[in-house]
Every structure is written in C-alpha cells, then in structure tokens.
Amino acid sequence: TRMWSRAAWQYRASLLLTGTAQTLSTCLDLAALLVIYSQVKTLAGFTLPQTLYLYGTTRLAFALSDVIASGIETLSDSIRLGTFDIMLIRPVGTLAQVLADQFTPKRFGKLIPATATLAWAIETLPVTWTPLKAAVCVGTVLCGTVIYCALWVLTGSISFVATDARETANIITYGGELVTEYPFAIYERPLALTMTFAIPLAFITWQPSLYVLGHRDPLGLPTFLQFSPPAVALALSALAALVWRSAVRRYRSTGS
Numbered sequence: 001t002r003m004w005s006r007a008a009w010q011y012r013a014s015l016l017l018t019g020t021a022q023t024l025s026t027c028l029d030l031a032a033l034l035v036i037y038s039q040v041k042t043l044a045g046f047t048l049p050q051t052l053y054l055y056g057t058t059r060l061a062f063a064l065s066d067v068i069a070s071g072i073e074t075l076s077d078s079i080r081l082g083t084f085d086i087m088l089i090r091p092v093g094t095l096a097q098v099l100a101d102q103f104t105p106k107r108f109g110k111l112i113p114a115t116a117t118l119a120w121a122i123e124t125l126p127v128t129w130t131p132l133k134a135a136v137c138v139g140t141v142l143c144g145t146v147i148y149c150a151l152w153v154l155t156g157s158i159s160f161v162a163t164d165a166r167e168t169a170n171i172i173t174y175g176g177e178l179v180t181e182y183p184f185a186i187y188e189r190p191l192a193l194t195m196t197f198a199i200p201l202a203f204i205t206w207q208p209s210l211y212v213l214g215h216r217d218p219l220g221l222p223t224f225l226q227f228s229p230p231a232v233a234l235a236l237s238a239l240a241a242l243v244w245r246s247a248v249r250r251y252r253s254t255g256s
Contacts, residue, residue: 056118
C-alpha cells in the first residue's frame with residue numbers, strides 16, 4: 001500500500017484531480033436525493049434528515065470498504081495476466097496482496113461528502129441520543145464496512161472461475177451501495193426480504209438505523225434484527241474467508 005501511494009504521489013496534480021472527481025461524483029448522488037425531496041416531504045414515511053442518515057451511514061461504510069477492499073477488482077486482471085502466480089510464492093497472504101494491489105489515495109475522496117452528510121444528519125435529526133444509540137450509530141458504520149468488505153471478497157472470488165465477471169460482481173457491491181442509500185420501505189416486500197435474508201444488505205444500515213431513528217419496521221420484522229449487524233458481519237466475514245481459501249486452493253495457473 002505504501003509503495004502504491006508513493007507512486008501515485010509522484011503525479012500530484014493527477015492524484016488531486018482524480019480525488020476531487022471522486023468527491024464530486026459522490027456529491028452528484030446526494031444532489032439527486034435532494035432533488036427528490038424538493039418534490040416530496042417524506043419518502044415512504046421517512047423525512048429528509050432520516051434518509052440522509054441512511055445515506056450517510058451507508059456511504060461512509062462503503063467509502064471505508066472501498067479504501068480497504070476495492071483492490072480486489074484488479075484480481076481478474078492479475079489472473080488473466082498471470083501475475084497472481086507471483087503472489088502465491090510471496091511470504092504474505094494472497095488476500096492481503098490483492099487488496100493492496102494498485103492502491104490509490106484518491107479513494108479517500110469519497111469519505112469527505114459521506115462524513116459531512118452523516119454529521120449534518122446527526123445534527124438535524126430530532127433524536128434523543130443515548131449511549132446505546134451512539135454505540136449503534138458507530139457500530140452501523142463499522143459493521144457496514146465489514147459487510148461491504150466481505151461482499152467485495154465474495155464477489156471478487158468469482159474471478160477464479162470467470163475472469164470477465166467484474167460487472168456481475170459490481171451488481172452486488174456498487175449496486176448494494178445504491179439500494180441501501182434509501183429506505184427499504186420503497187421496495188416491494190419480496191425484494192426487501194431478499195435483500196435482508198438472501199443478500200444481507202439490510203444489515204448494513206437499514207436495520208440498525210430503524211432503532212436509532214425510532215422508526216417502526218415497515219416489513220414487520222423482529223426488533224432483535226436491529227441489533228444483529230455484528231453477528232451478520234462476523235458470519236459473512238467467515239464465509240468470505242472460507243470461499244477465498246477454497247478458491248485459491250482450486251486455482252490453476254493460466255500458464256502465461
């Protein structure tokens with residue numbers, strides 16, 4: 001990571017411009033959300049500050065996971081070019097090498113608008129903050145980051161069997177970020193349940209945020225799910241580690 005950062009810093013103007021572009025592209029999504037609320041007072045029963053809280057927590061969690069784990073997007077290229085073979089003989093775990101591969105500080109650009117939005121939402125929300133609610137808020141971001149990182153690894157592992165499946169993986173990672181920015185109440189019940197129990201996107205920010213916001217669950221799911229993100233993050237991380245090790249064991253060199 002240090003090597004890639006030093007290499008990127010040699011081109012300071014390019015790094016600053018691309019980092020700024022990352023920040024502005026995130027602001028565009030926020031602008032779209034503000035446009036929606038310029039036409040309505042609530043969205044599926046959620047006010048603007050409440051939705052911005054959802055937006056801020058999921059954006060911050062995804063931005064942190066992007067800094068940590070989005071390097072796995074280069075895995076398909078490494079496998080195709082044969083450079084993954086080199087990682088196998090180094091005295092460092094292959095996953096750590098893949099995550100650090102082609103790291104760039106421009107990824108930090110996404111953290112700025114996400115943090116600012118969450119701070120504004122917390123300041124604006126009519127919520128009586130207690131130690132438990134504050135802990136759930138912090139835990140939402142941390143557990144969301146872990147869940148996103150696990151999804152990066154799980155979807156990235158597809159590259160071992162289909163090297164051109166990056167777009168398929170992005171449906172879960174980038175697509176997951178998009179759907180979790182909004183209240184799950186806007187989705188049809190079958191889709192919302194799928195994103196809760198099949199692909200656990202609801203545990204990134206939706207379920208714990210219901211407790212913080214004091215909002216009833218529109219799907220009528222049990223209240224204990226609002227406190228389950230740590231367990232989901234742990235289980236998904238274990239699954240991601242298992243899938244990764246299994247994929248690496250079955251890997252066969254391209255021969256290039």
